Amino acid sequence: MGRVAVLKVGSGDFDQGFDVSLQVCRDNALPSPEIPGRLPANTEFEDLYTVWQETFVRLRTQRGTDSDWQIETRPTNYSTSEVDACRYFVRNLETSMINWLQHSQDQGWQKIRERLVKELANKSDEFRVIITAINSELCKLPWHVWDLMESNPDVEIAFSYPNDGESELPETNYNNQVRILAILGDSSGIDTEPDRDAIRQLNDAKPEFLPQPTSRELINCLRRREGWDIFFFAGHSETNGEIARIYINESESLEISHFKNALKEAIRYGLKLAIFNSCDGLGLAQQLADLHIPVIIVMCEPVPDEVAQSFLRQFLTEYAYGQPLYTSVRRARERLEEFQDLPGATWLPVICQNPAKVPPTWQELRHPKRKGQILLSWLWPQTVLLLSVVGWLGLASAILILAKLPQILQVPQHPSQSQVELNTLVGKWKTTWSYETTETKMEILEKKRLDGTIAEYTFSYLNNKNRIIKGKIKGKLYKQGKVLKGTFYDETGGNCYFVLSSNGYKFDGEWSDDTGKKGRWTGERISSAGWQK
Numbered sequence: 001m002g003r004v005a006v007l008k009v010g011s012g013d014f015d016q017g018f019d020v021s022l023q024v025c026r027d028n029a030l031p032s033p034e035i036p037g038r039l040p041a042n043t044e045f046e047d048l049y050t051v052w053q054e055t056f057v058r059l060r061t062q063r064g065t066d067s068d069w070q071i072e073t074r075p076t077n078y079s080t081s082e083v084d085a086c087r088y089f090v091r092n093l094e095t096s097m098i099n100w101l102q103h104s105q106d107q108g109w110q111k112i113r114e115r116l117v118k119e120l121a122n123k124s125d126e127f128r129v130i131i132t133a134i135n136s137e138l139c140k141l142p143w144h145v146w147d148l149m150e151s152n153p154d155v156e157i158a159f160s161y162p163n164d165g166e167s168e169l170p171e172t173n174y175n176n177q178v179r180i181l182a183i184l185g186d187s188s189g190i191d192t193e194p195d196r197d198a199i200r201q202l203n204d205a206k207p208e209f210l211p212q213p214t215s216r217e218l219i220n221c222l223r224r225r226e227g228w229d230i231f232f233f234a235g236h237s238e239t240n241g242e243i244a245r246i247y248i249n250e251s252e253s254l255e256i257s258h259f260k261n262a263l264k265e266a267i268r269y270g271l272k273l274a275i276f277n278s279c280d281g282l283g284l285a286q287q288l289a290d291l292h293i294p295v296i297i298v299m300c301e302p303v304p305d306e307v308a309q310s311f312l313r314q315f316l317t318e319y320a321y322g323q324p325l326y327t328s329v330r331r332a333r334e335r336l337e338e339f340q341d342l343p344g345a346t347w348l349p350v351i352c353q354n355p356a357k358v359p360p361t362w363q364e365l366r367h368p369k370r371k372g373q374i375l376l377s378w379l380w381p382q383t384v385l386l387l388s389v390v391g392w393l394g395l396a397s398a399i400l401i402l403a404k405l406p407q408i409l410q411v412p413q414h415p416s417q418s419q420v421e422l423n424t425l426v427g428k429w430k431t432t433w434s435y436e437t438t439e440t441k442m443e444i445l446e447k448k449r450l451d452g453t454i455a456e457y458t459f460s461y462l463n464n465k466n467r468i469i470k471g472k473i474k475g476k477l478y479k480q481g482k483v484l485k486g487t488f489y490d491e492t493g494g495n496c497y498f499v500l501s502s503n504g505y506k507f508d509g510e511w512s513d514d515t516g517k518k519g520r521w522t523g524e525r526i527s528s529a530g531w532q533k
Contacts, residue, residue, distance in 0.1 A: 002027050002126035005119060006160075006355050007112070009039070009133045017041045018135075022112040024119055027358045035115055037108025042100050045093070049140060052089035053301065056344050059086060060304050087343040094145045101146045113148065120152050126324050127152075130353050132160045139282055140300050142347050144333075156330040158351035161289040178365045180207040181221060181228045181266075185235025185278075186247035187212070194309040195234040195277060202320050204366050212249035215258070222262040227269030229365045233276045234308070239283025246278065256287040263291050272360050273297070273325075277308045285352035294357035295325060299348045307336055307345050315349075325359040326351065 005024045012018035018039045023031035059082060104110070119127055129149070133139055139159040149155055182199055184192040192211075199207045210221060222228070236247040247253045256263075263271070274296045276284055281298025288296055297315075299308065314332035319325060329351055336345040353359065457473045 002128065002358065003119060003122075004128045004130060004355065005116060006031065007129065007131045008034075009131060009135070009138055011134070012039075013135070014043055014045050015041055018138075020109065020112065022115060024115065035108065035112050037110075037112045038104075038106045039100065039109060040104050040106070042096065044096050045100075045141065046137070048089060048093040048096060049137075052086065052093055052344055055082065055086040055089060056342065057302060058082065059342055060302060083341050083343065090343045094142055097142055097145050098147060101143075101148075116148055120148060120155065126326070127155055128326050128353075128359075129155060129157045130160050130355050131157060132162060132355065134162060136161075136282060136286060139350065140347075144330075144346075154324075154327045154330070156326040156333075156351065158295075158326065158353035159285075160353055160355050161286050176366055177204055177206040178202070178229045178362065179227065180205055180230045180232055182207050182209045182232040183213060183218060183235070183246075183248065184209060184211040185233060186250050186253075187235060188250065190235070190305045191309075192234045195232075195312055198309070198313040198316055199232065202316060204320070204362075215248065215252055215254055218248055218254070219259050219262040222259065222266045225269060228266055228271050229273065229360075231263075231266065231271055231274045233274075233278060234312075235278055237276060237278035237281060237284060239280045242283070244281075244283030244287055246276070246284070256284060260291060263288070263293070267291060267293060272365065275312070277303075277312050279303050282350065282352075285350070289352070289354070292354055292356075294354050295359045296352040297329065298350055298352060300350045301348055303348050304339070304342060304345075307339055307342065307348065310338070311336060311349050320362050322362060324361060 003024065003026050005022060008021045008023070010019040010021070019036070020039055021034040021036045023034050025031035116129075131138070131143065143149070143157045146157075149157060180199060180202075182196070184196060196209060199205070199209075208221070210217060213221070222231070233246055238245060243255055245253045245255045272294045274288065274293050276296070276298045279299060279302040282300050285296045285298045299311075311332050314335050315328050318328035318331050323331070329349060333346055333349045336348070339345045458470065459473065460468050460470045
């Protein structure tokens with residue numbers, strides 16, 4: 001079970017500054033309350049980025065040809081002055097970025113930093129940072145130089161767009177191999193063979209290569225019912241305005257909108273990761289966000305051939321070896337510093353992440369959950385609840401908080417049924433918290449559905465002093481009401497985040513809180529009637 005911090009960069013611009021907010025949550029749970037803040041204006045960024053970009057492109061294209069596609073072997077005759085100028089612009093932009101993120105005097109921003117420092121200090125599980133930005137230019141800036149990230153070598157920053165969101169759990173295939181659809185598109189002026197070799201050498205993978213396919217071949221292959229885990233594209237791509245396209249052969253190119261239905265089918269059949277090892281890919285990622293692909297990896301600028309090849313090779317090596325996806329990207333990205341004649345090459349690879357999804361590990365791609373297990377496994381390691389301890393009441397109070405969860409439980413007509421009816425949870429429950437074996441009574445008093453997917457409950461429980469404590473749960477319903485994910489509050493100040501399901505008569509799950517405590521929690525329905533003190 002991991003944690004994710006979502007930094008939302010909202011309204012504003014580089015001249016006026018940006019409104020920001022931070023939310024932190026555990027995977028597949030509702031986020032904590034937002035911490036609002038503000039980042040100040042910085043009028044240098046756009047100019048510094050533009051001059052670096054122009055210099056970098058000149059270095060990439062100084063190869064004695066006027067071809068539109070110039071991404072072949074690196075030249076060795078770069079002028080020292082041009083490389084030094086590019087390095088100077090990199091240094092200036094990174095310094096400006098560090099100062100912007102570190103020295104803002106806004107109190108809200110300082111609270112955001114303090115929360116991130118606290119989360120980063122907790123090494124018990126994977127921690128990820130996602131930046132959601134309305135202004136897409138923010139995604140090109142070198143956020144990885146942030147002082148908080150520099151001191152945490154396994155943490156990487158990803159980006160998302162406002163139209164990313166929740167999607168249905170996909171159908172999944174069970175062939176014990178990672179299925180990769182590798183499109184080797186128009187290769188004019190570039191060499192895609194190293195990409196093919198890097199993929200072919202993977203253990204436990206079953207790649208299918210489509211060299212320069214027609215649009216019909218690509219679309220039909222995407223739609224195969226056996227599904228794909230990874231979609232890979234190497235070749236030429238570009239973004240003009242709001243239109244991004246990939247060049248699949250010498251005469252055909254496709255915009256995302258041209259094959260979005262095939263991509264939707266592929267996602268429904270299990271597609272979890274898309275890698276575009278091609279130029280100027282942020283436009284592709286922005287358009288793909290509408291389709292809710294869990295994770296996309298792109299290059300944010302025109303990328304030299306050797307840089308793209310090196311990144312793919314290093315990323316796949318780390319990822320297939322068992323490193324988390326974010327850590328694999330960071331290590332592969334940082335190793336691009338070997339290209340000393342291309343200052344800023346380490347800025348190019350970017351993760352675009354759907355915040356509602358958890359990035360898969362290589363092992364999870366190899367051993368997906370079967371259809372009948374999807375709901376249970378999606379919940380189980382995180383299932384059931386992540387309860388935080390109730391402040392001054394200590395551990396005993398935390399046990400009582402656990403009692404809140406049953407209210408989410410469903411009561412079907414027979415224990416073997418799996419249909420969750422969250423409006424039948426009113427009743428009496430006996431719960432046990434394994435961190436300190438203690439029984440607690442709780443009563444769900446009322447439930448109301450705020451809209452189609454949001455439910456709110458009030459409840460009470462007996463604390464260790466035999467006092468009735470009241471509280472409220474507000475959560476979001478998933479999977480036709482079979483799952484409730486939400487936040488719990490009580491009048492003592494206790495709160496937690498949870499994910500819960502059950503058969504309506506019993507429940508069993510794991511919990512953890514923000515202090516790092518963990519335990520198991522079980523419950524059994526005593527009756528549908530209320531209880532008295």
